Amino acid sequence: MLADFPYYIAAWIFLCGLYGIVRSRHLVHTVICLTILQSSTYVLLLAIGFRAGGYAPVFAGISPGVVTVDPVVQSLMLTDIVVETTVVALLLAMVVKAFEKGGTTSPDDLRFMRG
Amino acid sequence: MSEKRRLLLFLAGAVGLAAIYTAGILNMPAWGTYRGPYGDVIAGLVVFQRHATDVVNAITYDYRGFDTLGEEFILFSAVTGVTLLLRPESEEKKKKFEEGENPASFQDRAALSETVQVFTTAMFGFSVLFGIYIGTHGQLTPGGGFQGGLIVAAAPMLLYVAENTEAFERIISHPIADFLESVGASAYALIGVGALALGLPFLTNMLPLGTTGDIFSSGTIALISACVGLEVAAAFMGLTYEYLREILSRSRNEED
Numbered sequence: 001m002l003a004d005f006p007y008y009i010a011a012w013i014f015l016c017g018l019y020g021i022v023r024s025r026h027l028v029h030t031v032i033c034l035t036i037l038q039s040s041t042y043v044l045l046l047a048i049g050f051r052a053g054g055y056a057p058v059f060a061g062i063s064p065g066v067v068t069v070d071p072v073v074q075s076l077m078l079t080d081i082v083v084e085t086t087v088v089a090l091l092l093a094m095v096v097k098a099f100e101k102g103g104t105t106s107p108d109d110l111r112f113m114r115g
Numbered sequence: 116m117s118e119k120r121r122l123l124l125f126l127a128g129a130v131g132l133a134a135i136y137t138a139g140i141l142n143m144p145a146w147g148t149y150r151g152p153y154g155d156v157i158a159g160l161v162v163f164q165r166h167a168t169d170v171v172n173a174i175t176y177d178y179r180g181f182d183t184l185g186e187e188f189i190l191f192s193a194v195t196g197v198t199l200l201l202r203p204e205s206e207e208k209k210k211k212f213e214e215g216e217n218p219a220s221f222q223d224r225a226a227l228s229e230t231v232q233v234f235t236t237a238m239f240g241f242s243v244l245f246g247i248y249i250g251t252h253g254q255l256t257p258g259g260g261f262q263g264g265l266i267v268a269a270a271p272m273l274l275y276v277a278e279n280t281e282a283f284e285r286i287i288s289h290p291i292a293d294f295l296e297s298v299g300a301s302a303y304a305l306i307g308v309g310a311l312a313l314g315l316p317f318l319t320n321m322l323p324l325g326t327t328g329d330i331f332s333s334g335t336i337a338l339i340s341a342c343v344g345l346e347v348a349a350a351f352m353g354l355t356y357e358y359l360r361e362i363l364s365r366s367r368n369e370e371d
Contacts, residue, residue, distance in 0.1 A: 003147070007140045015129050022125040023118075049154060052147035057158050057170035060256050060328070064162040070154030071170035078175055079186050082261060086193035089354050093200040096361055 006047035014040035027095040027105045031088055038084050042077050049073035166324040167254040167333035175259065176339040180318045184303055187343060191300050194350045201357045203364065227278050235277040242270035250344035254333040260340040264347025271352065284363075287356040292349045299346025306335055306342070 017037025024030040049070030055062055057071035099105050144150055157178060158170050167173040175183050250263020274283040310319035318335075325332035 003145050004140050004143075006146055007143070008137075011133065011136050015132070018129070019125060022121055047146055049149060049151075050147055051149040054149070056257075057154075058257060059162050059168040059170070065159060068154075068158045068170070070149055070151060071158055071174055072151070072154045074171045075174040075179065078171070078261060079182065082186055082190060086190050089197050090193050090200070093197045093357070097200055 006043060006050070010040045010044035010047060012040075013037070013043060025106055025108070027098060027107060028092070030107055031091045031095065034091070035084060035088060038080070041080055045073045045077045045080070162327060165320060165333050165336060166327040167336050168328060169254060169256055169259070171257070172253040172259045172340060173333065173336055176253075176336045176343070177318075177320055177333075180307070180335075180339065183339075183343070184307065184318070187300055187303055187346060190347065190350050191296070194296070194353050197354055197357050201361050232277045232279075235273045236279065239270050239273050242273060243267055246270065246344075246348070251330065251337070251341060253340040254337045255328065255330070260343030260345075261347055264344040265351060267344070267348040268351035268355070272355070284356075284359065287352045287359070292352045292356075295345050296349035296353060299342045299344070299349060302342040303339055303346070306339055 014037055017033050017035075017040065020033030020036060021030055024033060049072070051067065051069050054067050054069040057068040057074065059066075095105065098110065102110065104110070157174060161167055161170045161173045165173050165177060167177075246263045246266030246269075248263070249258040249266055250260055253259025253263070271283050271286045274280075274286070307318040310321050311317055313319075313321055315321055320334040320336065322334035322338065324334045331337065
């Protein structure tokens with residue numbers, strides 16, 4: 001069980017972010033908690049691709065054929081980061097608009113927004 | 116929902132997730148004993164097939180280049196979305212912003228030490244150069260378009276730290292940023308279409324591969340990485356500008 005520690009760290013970061021969102025009293029805080037929640041996926045992806053004794057998948061300085069960690073999940077993580085950034089940018093713009101329309105930054109006071 | 120009930124709901128969910136997650140992890144291969152075949156296959160082939168040494172970038176811009184094209188357009192549409200959301204809604208507000216002088220809020224502050232001002236300004240050129248270096252060497256060492264573009268986009272913020280708000284605003288609001296953003300995004304798609312024109316599948320690496328380890332190696336990987344860098348740099352400058360304009364128009368409105 002201890003050997004799988006990174007997997008549990010990923011879940012822990014996820015729950016920390018989720019707890020922050022649940023207890024959030026400010027929309028910017030909510031967005032930041034979402035980034036914490038999402039950073040758990042980086043840990044999980046890298047943990048899955050990790051191999052004990054593997055080199056970084058960059059063949060500048062090491063000869064081809066050397067055992068490396070998985071480059072595919074690292075590439076996926078790059079996509080993950082870009083998507084997170086765009087989501088945060090959009091959410092923060094929505095926070096600005098929510099403050100303009102409702103005059104509040106507290107998630108509890110957003111009750112004027114009804115579908 | 117009250118605070119307490121919300122917390123109880125979260126705790127119930129967290130316990131459930133922890134249980135299911137733990138059960139899942141216990142049935143997975145132990146950490147550090149990676150068994151997936153794809154990473155190994157690609158890592159063994161990249162240097163020979165694509166003459167690139169950074170496998171991660173070879174995957175991002177070549178083997179799954181189609182995904183990255185979509186990812187690039189996610190960024191593109193997000194910037195459009197932010198621009199739309201933060202647009203000045205009333206004509207009056209817009210006019211006020213355009214006629215506004217440098218906001219007092221920046222000048223009111225105690226003067227920054229000259230050392231900070233000189234060094235942050237001097238670091239501007241270095242940051243741009245470093246960003247370009249990272250962006251153009253992605254096929255060889257860790258780096259690439261996304262990372263390099265971000266460093267370039269962050270460079271003008273040094274001017275903001277140096278309280279040279281005017282120069283900062285002038286750089287990030289330059290109309291050429293919009294143009295370069297479109298060029299970067301469309302060039303990526305056009306490289307893909309170029310392969311179609313030669314009768315090859317979309318986004319095939321059809322350029323000469325060059326010598327492994329050279330800066331002009333790896334065919335389209337280096338080229339696409341540069342296009343992505345251009346788009347990312349311009350897109351993030353655009354994002355910064357939208358938020359800055361929001362702050363400035365707010366402080367200008369408060370002055371009246």
